[in-house]
Amino acid sequence: MEHLFFVDRERGIRKTYEDLLSELSLKRSIGHVINSDKSYEVFIDLVLSLINGVEVELVDSDLSHNEIEALGIKSIDQRYTFGDAHWTAQNSFADLLDLIDIGKSSWRLTLYTSGTTGRPKKVTHTFDSLTRSVKIGVNHKDDIWVFAYNPTHFAGLQVFFQAFLNMNPIVFVFDTPRSKVFDIMQEEKVTHISATPTFYRNTLVTFEKPVNTIRRATSGGEKFDPYIETIMRKAFPNARLNNIYASTEAGSLFAAEGDVFKISDGIADKVRINQDGELLVHKSLLGQSVDILLDEDWYHTGDIVELTDQKQFRFVSRKSEMINVGGYKVNPYEVEEAILNIEGIEDAIVNSRTNRVTGSILVASVVRNSEADHIDEEFVTKELSKILQQWKIPRLIKFVDKVELTRTGKKARN
Amino acid sequence: MQEKFLQIINDIRRKRGMKPIESLNRDLNLRDDIGFDSFDLAELTVRIEDETGIDIFENGIINTVGEILDALKG
Numbered sequence: 223m224e225h226l227f228f229v230d231r232e233r234g235i236r237k238t239y240e241d242l243l244s245e246l247s248l249k250r251s252i253g254h255v256i257n258s259d260k261s262y263e264v265f266i267d268l269v270l271s272l273i274n275g276v277e278v279e280l281v282d283s284d285l286s287h288n289e290i291e292a293l294g295i296k297s298i299d300q301r302y303t304f305g306d307a308h309w310t311a312q313n314s315f316a317d318l319l320d321l322i323d324i325g326k327s328s329w330r331l332t333l334y335t336s337g338t339t340g341r342p343k344k345v346t347h348t349f350d351s352l353t354r355s356v357k358i359g360v361n362h363k364d365d366i367w368v369f370a371y372n373p374t375h376f377a378g379l380q381v382f383f384q385a386f387l388n389m390n391p392i393v394f395v396f397d398t399p400r401s402k403v404f405d406i407m408q409e410e411k412v413t414h415i416s417a418t419p420t421f422y423r424n425t426l427v428t429f430e431k432p433v434n435t436i437r438r439a440t441s442g443g444e445k446f447d448p449y450i451e452t453i454m455r456k457a458f459p460n461a462r463l464n465n466i467y468a469s470t471e472a473g474s475l476f477a478a479e480g481d482v483f484k485i486s487d488g489i490a491d492k493v494r495i496n497q498d499g500e501l502l503v504h505k506s507l508l509g510q511s512v513d514i515l516l517d518e519d520w521y522h523t524g525d526i527v528e529l530t531d532q533k534q535f536r537f538v539s540r541k542s543e544m545i546n547v548g549g550y551k552v553n554p555y556e557v558e559e560a561i562l563n564i565e566g567i568e569d570a571i572v573n574s575r576t577n578r579v580t581g582s583i584l585v586a587s588v589v590r591n592s593e594a595d596h597i598d599e600e601f602v603t604k605e606l607s608k609i610l611q612q613w614k615i616p617r618l619i620k621f622v623d624k625v626e627l628t629r630t631g632k633k634a635r636n
Numbered sequence: 637m638q639e640k641f642l643q644i645i646n647d648i649r650r651k652r653g654m655k656p657i658e659s660l661n662r663d664l665n666l667r668d669d670i671g672f673d674s675f676d677l678a679e680l681t682v683r684i685e686d687e688t689g690i691d692i693f694e695n696g697i698i699n700t701v702g703e704i705l706d707a708l709k710g
Contacts, residue, residue, distance in 0.1 A: 400667065420674060427696065427699065449696070548674055548675065577678045577693070578681065578693035579681055579693060580675060617679035617682070618679070
């Protein structure tokens with residue numbers, strides 16, 4: 223019997239686990255750095271690095287060319303070569319899992335996450351820190367996963383390992399036009415989905431009927447709210463809903479039904495909430511990184527939470543100034559810097575404005591000098607489009623005489 | 637209001653390098669016909685809110701121009 227592995231209808235790709243095994247047998251080398259916008263290739267490289275137990279870096283496909291250069295990855299052109307591998311097309315999936323079991327202790331995966339200083343943070347995960355929340359077992363053997371995250375992001379990797387380690391099919395819809403997603407989900411008889419609230423907000427409204435095959439639907443990466451819950455219940459009437467708290471630094475830590483997260487007994491002594499209400503996570507739960515600042519073994523998540531009882535909490539807000547635009551975290555300082563680089567602009571401040579489509583969008587107040595009348599909203603947008611990804615471009619730009627300052631002399635942020 | 641609404645749509649299209657549309661028809665789909673993505677729709681909703689005080693997505697599903705016009709009528 224064939225076991226479906228990866229379906230991407232937009233690109234006409236349909237691969238089985240048998241295809242994966244035979245493609246792995248042909249590979250004799252792998253780059254130290256995985257930098258591809260082809261999801262299937264990324265997944266093959268991940269598995270190849272795992273069975274060989276090597277350290278690889280995965281470059282976020284959202285990073286711009288300049289950002290990748292700024293990472294200063296030294297090994298970008300280097301490759302591991304494996305010679306005549308112990309791996310042949312005759313091997314089975316069980317053999318593959320055996321090799322992963324050996325390779326995983328020396329395997330490391332480095333990711334880059336957007337940092338508040340403008341330079342992405344480098345975080346290295348072990349197999350265990352990356353797959354902490356993966357559940358393997360006979361209960362999961364018939365799962366069929368909708369893949370709705372960027373495969374180079376932490377959440378995408380979680381879904382990949384959950385599906386792959388259970389030999390489940392992955393139905394890729396991450397960049398599929400929203401209007402086609404319903405038919406794909408219906409025809410592939412998917413049972414599990416994990417996606418951001420923005421994906422749900424924008425995709426589920428195109429559904430004219432529910433998808434009855436979905437048994438579990440997970441939301442992650444942004445704040446969950448009652449509206450998301452309502453549209454998810456309507457689209458997936460037979461599903462259990464849950465909501466995941468995860469970060470690139472710490473991996474997947476808590477799950478909730480609704481918006482109240484449970485702190486499980488296993489990690490209760492590794493999580494605490496300080497007097498400001500900020501959630502702190504013990505370093506033993508984190509990936510390895512020199513870029514993560516610790517406060518006596520504790521990592522400050524930047525999330526302000528409130529306890530609903532001893533073991534449960536709810537999100538209140540973000541302490542950090544990063545703005546979440548449709549699931550993409552944007553550092554307003556980076557955008558301000560780009561605006562200030564436009565000739566004729568004297569000052570700028572970037573804030574967020576909430577809406578029901580993408581959670582937030584960026585809005586900017588800009589001061590132009592007296593000789594810069596040619597600078598209007600369209601001009602600024604076009605200039606920024608040359609250097610920034612589209613979610614980093616303010617969608618409302620106001621021209622003002624001066625940028626408001628607070629009493630401490632800082633720019634006033636909303 | 638319809639004129640203002642058309643102007644907002646065309647302002648967004650122009651910034652994205654798309655040609656203006658000449659008139660609005662209730663059946664136009666915001667994504668498929670007008671060519672808006674999520675970021676464009678987010679901009680559209682806040683610009684309409686600034687003009688009218690109405691959050692067009694308040695009651696959830698908005699796919700067409702007609703649904704926005706209905707939301708604006710209240």
